[in-house]
Amino acid sequence: MTTYITTPIYYVNAMPHLGHAYSTIIADTYSRFRRLCGDDVRFQTGTDEHGEKIVQAAENEGVTPRAYVDRISDSFRHAWPGLAVEPDHFIRTTYPEHIKTVQDILQKVYDQGDIYFSEYSGHYCKGCERFLTEKELVDGKCPDHLTAPDEITEQNYFFRMSKYQDWLIEHINSHPEYITPERYRNEVLSFLSEPLEDLCISRPTSRLTWGIPLPFDEKFVTYVWFDALINYLTGIGYPDGPDFEKYWSVAEHVIAKDILKPHAIYWPTMIQAMGLPPYKRLHVHGYWNVDETKMSKSIGNVVRPGEMVDEYGVDTVRYFLLREMSFGLDSSFSSEAVVARRNSDLANDLGNLFSRALTMIGKYADGVVPEVDEATVTDDDRELVNAMEAMIGSYAKSMDSFEFHKALQTVWQVIGRLNRFIVTNAPWELANDPDKAGRLNTVLYFLAESLRILALVLRPIMPVAAGKMAAALGMDESLRNAVLEVDGSWGKMEPGTRVDKGPQLFPRLDTKKKQQPQGQQKKQNKNKKEQAAAQVDMEGMVTFDQFGKVELRVAEIVAAEKIKKADKLLKLTLKAPEERTVVAGIARHYSPEELVGMKVIIVANLKPAKLMGVTSQGMVLAAKEKDDDGNERLVLSTVADDIAPGSRVA
Ligand code: MSP
Numbered sequence: 001m002t003t004y005i006t007t008p009i010y011y012v013n014a015m016p017h018l019g020h021a022y023s024t025i026i027a028d029t030y031s032r033f034r035r036l037c038g039d040d041v042r043f044q045t046g047t048d049e050h051g052e053k054i055v056q057a058a059e060n061e062g063v064t065p066r067a068y069v070d071r072i073s074d075s076f077r078h079a080w081p082g083l084a085v086e087p088d089h090f091i092r093t094t095y096p097e098h099i100k101t102v103q104d105i106l107q108k109v110y111d112q113g114d115i116y117f118s119e120y121s122g123h124y125c126k127g128c129e130r131f132l133t134e135k136e137l138v139d140g141k142c143p144d145h146l147t148a149p150d151e152i153t154e155q156n157y158f159f160r161m162s163k164y165q166d167w168l169i170e171h172i173n174s175h176p177e178y179i180t181p182e183r184y185r186n187e188v189l190s191f192l193s194e195p196l197e198d199l200c201i202s203r204p205t206s207r208l209t210w211g212i213p214l215p216f217d218e219k220f221v222t223y224v225w226f227d228a229l230i231n232y233l234t235g236i237g238y239p240d241g242p243d244f245e246k247y248w249s250v251a252e253h254v255i256a257k258d259i260l261k262p263h264a265i266y267w268p269t270m271i272q273a274m275g276l277p278p279y280k281r282l283h284v285h286g287y288w289n290v291d292e293t294k295m296s297k298s299i300g301n302v303v304r305p306g307e308m309v310d311e312y313g314v315d316t317v318r319y320f321l322l323r324e325m326s327f328g329l330d331s332s333f334s335s336e337a338v339v340a341r342r343n344s345d346l347a348n349d350l351g352n353l354f355s356r357a358l359t360m361i362g363k364y365a366d367g368v369v370p371e372v373d374e375a376t377v378t379d380d381d382r383e384l385v386n387a388m389e390a391m392i393g394s395y396a397k398s399m400d401s402f403e404f405h406k407a408l409q410t411v412w413q414v415i416g417r418l419n420r421f422i423v424t425n426a427p428w429e430l431a432n433d434p435d436k437a438g439r440l441n442t443v444l445y446f447l448a449e450s451l452r453i454l455a456l457v458l459r460p461i462m463p464v465a466a467g468k469m470a471a472a473l474g475m476d477e478s479l480r481n482a483v484l485e486v487d488g489s490w491g492k493m494e495p496g497t498r499v500d501k502g503p504q505l506f507p508r509l510d511t512k513k514k515q516q517p518q519g520q521q522k523k524q525n526k527n528k529k530e531q532a533a534a535q536v537d538m539e540g541m542v543t544f545d546q547f548g549k550v551e552l553r554v555a556e557i558v559a560a561e562k563i564k565k566a567d568k569l570l571k572l573t574l575k576a577p578e579e580r581t582v583v584a585g586i587a588r589h590y591s592p593e594e595l596v597g598m599k600v601i602i603v604a605n606l607k608p609a610k611l612m613g614v615t616s617q618g619m620v621l622a623a624k625e626k627d628d629d630g631n632e633r634l635v636l637s638t639v640a641d642d643i644a645p646g647s648r649v650a
Contacts, residue, residue: 002041003034004247008255009046009091009231012072013057016079017295018288018303018333019256022321026285026404027254028085029322032460033399038483042247044235045080046091047073050211051129051224052203065210069094079305084314084463091235093212093227098234102227103215105274106201110216114160114273117217120200123149129224131200144258157202157220164269165196171268177281179264180402181328184257184284188264199266201226229267232279251279260284283402286330288321303333311335312509315462316342322404322461336548339509340648344551344605349415350454351506356422357447358472358501364431364440369448371495373438381446384421385490387414388453392488395457404461409577409646411457416578418450423608423615448473449493456482465505472502511549551605552621552649554639555582560592566612570595572620576604577646583616589634601637601649 007027010020024045031043049069058068069092077090091098109115122131127145131152141148169192172178172185179185202220203211211221233239236247255263268278287294290301308317320338323345325331361367391414398407421443430440455469456479470479474497479487486492555576563569568585570592582602603619610616621637639649 001034001037001039002246002250003031003039004042004236004251005031005034005044006232006235006251006253007045008253008259009048009093009228010076011051011053012047012049012069012076013053014297015072016076016305018290018305018308019295020076021079021083021305021308021317022288022325023254023256023285024080024085024087025083025318025321026283026327026402028080028083028087029318029404029460030252030254030399030402032463036456036460036482036484037396038485040246042089042236042243043087044089044091044232045076045085045087046089046231046235047076047093048224048228048231049073049092049094050221050227052126052208052210053129055208055210066094082309082314083305084318089235091231093231095234098231099212101234101238102212102222102230104239105230105233106222106226107215109159109270109273110157112273114163115157115201116160117155117157119153119155120158121151121153122200124152125149133197135194154204154207156200156204157214157217158198159201159226159270159273161199161266161269162196164272165192167272168192168265168268171278178278179282179284181284183328184260184264184282187260191261191265196265199223199226199269225262225266226270229262229270232267233276249277249280252281252283253279254283254285256285256287258287283327285327286325288325289330289332291334292332308338312338312342315465316346316506319346319408319462323408324405326405327402336511339511340548340551342506343508343511343549345412346506347508348605349412349419351504353415353419353422354451354454354469354472354505355501357418357444357451358499360422360427361444361448361499362501364427365444367499369493369495369497369499370441370444372442372445376439376442380424381442384417384446384450387417388450388490389488392453392457392484396484399460408461411454413578414450415454416580418447420580420617421446445493445495448497448499449490452479452493453488453490455479456484456487468502468505472500474498474500549605550603553602553604554599554643554645554647554649555580555602555604555618555620556645557595557598557600560590560595562587562592563612563614569612571614574600574602574618574620575645576602576618577644580617581615582618582620583611583614584620584622586620586622586634586636590636598636599639599643599645601639 005027007023010016027043027045031041034041054069055065058065061068073092080087106115123137125132125142125145125147127147128142132142132149136143169189172189179188201223202214203223205219205221208221211224212227214220214222232251232253233248237244253263263282271278289295290303293299293301295302316338320341323341324337361369391410394410395407398404398410425443427440427443430436430443451469452473452475455466455473459466459479467476470476553576555574557572558575558579559573561571563571563583568587570584570587570590572582572584572595574580574582601621603621606618608615608617623635623637625633
């Protein structure tokens with residue numbers, strides 16, 4: 001199979017930030033995933049360099065547009081390697097081959113009568129670089145830029161977009177995957193339920209010269225969107241490059257919701273007018289806010305990719321962005337949230353599993369993966385294999401539908417299971433009994449093989465860490481060229497492979513130091529004295545940091561049973577989202593049957609403790625009340641709405 005995935009080409013009027021990094025990491029992850037599936041992949045990103053915004057930004061810096069775009073385009077190009085993003089092609093709209101292609105297309109569409117000259121009066125928003133319709137204005141202003149548009153009357157060229165409206169509606173209706181998630185598809189269809197206006201595609205050179213001249217009228221330059229969208233074709237050699245057809249037939253675009261209209265309406269109609277088949281899928285994601293607020297230079301909360309990587313490391317940044325955002329919805333970035341994910345999911349769950357398993361292979365098998373002793377394989381082991389295989393299936397399905405957070409949840413369920421596998425099988429006890437040597441070998445092989453599969457599926461998300469995992473497992477080279485369908489199946493780890501634990505994958509981050517990106521940290525230092533003074537009066541209070549260390553999660557009770565000889569205790573099996581056992585002192589207040597299906601709140605990162613022989617991995621929260629006679633009533637804290645098990649409570 002073949003894959004062609006693109007990011008938006010970013011305007012060079014601002015330096016790369018978290019939002020740009022997110023779209024680009026998404027496209028990179030998807031391209032790595034498709035490669036893992038054995039596809040021939042082309043991944044493209046780049047910069048959008050014409051138009052008024054750019055001229056304005058260059059003027060502000062007192063340099064020519066050319067010098068300006070070269071400098072900022074370079075900073076985009078150089079931002080990606082630090083995020084382990086590896087595009088196959090970086091396109092710039094100032095490249096001569098792009099300019100020529102845009103002109104050829106304009107000429108073709110003009111010759112066939114789909115571009116005409118006319119006078120137009122309208123509300124022009126400089127920020128959007130387009131005319132806004134009456135309906136789009138809110139209190140006479142552009143809703144995105146909160147500025148009143150200029151009332152402009154001018155002669156211009158127009159693209160007959162309206163001609164393709166019915167075709168577009170029909171195409172979207174008959175291809176449910178064309179625009180996803182569904183909310184954006186609905187938004188586009190709703191917009192298309194009104195008559196579509198034609199698109200103004202030129203700017204007079206009296207107003208703007210920094211653009212691609214119209215081939216049929218040199219007094220005009222091309223409107224920046226008509227120029228920019230065509231990058232998706234130029235980058236793969238349209239019209240007669242050898243790879244064009246191969247990649248165009250499978251084109252997929254990643255964008256955020258801000259540029260839905262150009263991608264879901266202008267672009268498909270332009271493509272149709274050119275006589276090309278439509279792109280395959282448009283993936284639309286939401287917005288990253290920072291601490292619940294819109295990112296903006298004036299607030300000073302713009303998050304820079306380089307700073308994030310310096311602070312947390314590339315794998316943590318990628319993991320956080322993919323795990324935290326439900327693709328399509330908005331999400332909030334905060335340092336506390338990154339540190340919490342790093343410490344719980346990466347350091348505790350994955351990092352510990354990895355180092356414990358490899359330490360044990362080092363200690364009990366001289367660092368060499370042992371052979372399974374078939375006679376000692378249990379039903380539980382076979383279920384583990386089934387769980388690993390099921391994980392691969394649902395991981396692949398979620399990755400393919402851009403539900404990265406779900407893919408990671410699935411992977412973390414098996415990580416939880418593997419951590420419990422270690423506790424249940426206690427290799428350190430098996431090692432003490434020579435009769436159990438066969439069983440010990442089986443357990444160690446199962447761990448090594450599971451780590452191999454984890455390294456495989458985590459590679460698209462955390463390429464650097466997965467590479468280290470693979471190297472530690474003595475299989476860096478083979479994992480690099482792995483194919484999910486073949487190498488994802490159980491049993492590919494060769495007994496006899498030498499493993500070497502290496503350095504810790506994800507050391508815990510100090511919640512105090514690794515707080516916030518630098519700008520915010522400075523402000524904080526300023527207030528240190530005041531804070532210290534205030535703390536004198538705060539005896540008994542916990543700080544935000546301290547509270548942040550407690551990981552509260554929603555958990556679904558999937559099973560409950562009494563514990564022998566313990567009349568207060570129940571053993572609960574919870575999904576949060578991985579399965580775990582928690583012992584709760586609620587037996588006098590709840591029967592096991594009534595608990596099943598309840599969604600409760602748990603402390604998820606409590607150190608495991610043994611109660612009446614059962615290891616409890618967390619604590620369920622409950623409210624306690626005492627009446628006048630000293631009788632205690634206990635009510636579990638639940639969540640009012642239906643929310644996915646594993647959701648964080650903050
Ligand atoms: N140049 C146009 C795109 C032309 S594509 C043919 C443009 N450039 S942009 O620099 O403004 O980039 C917008 C894109 O950057 C968004 O669609 C999204 O991919 C990314 N993001 C910018 N800010 C973002 C957030 N705060 N959150 C998530 N992504 C955001 O529009």
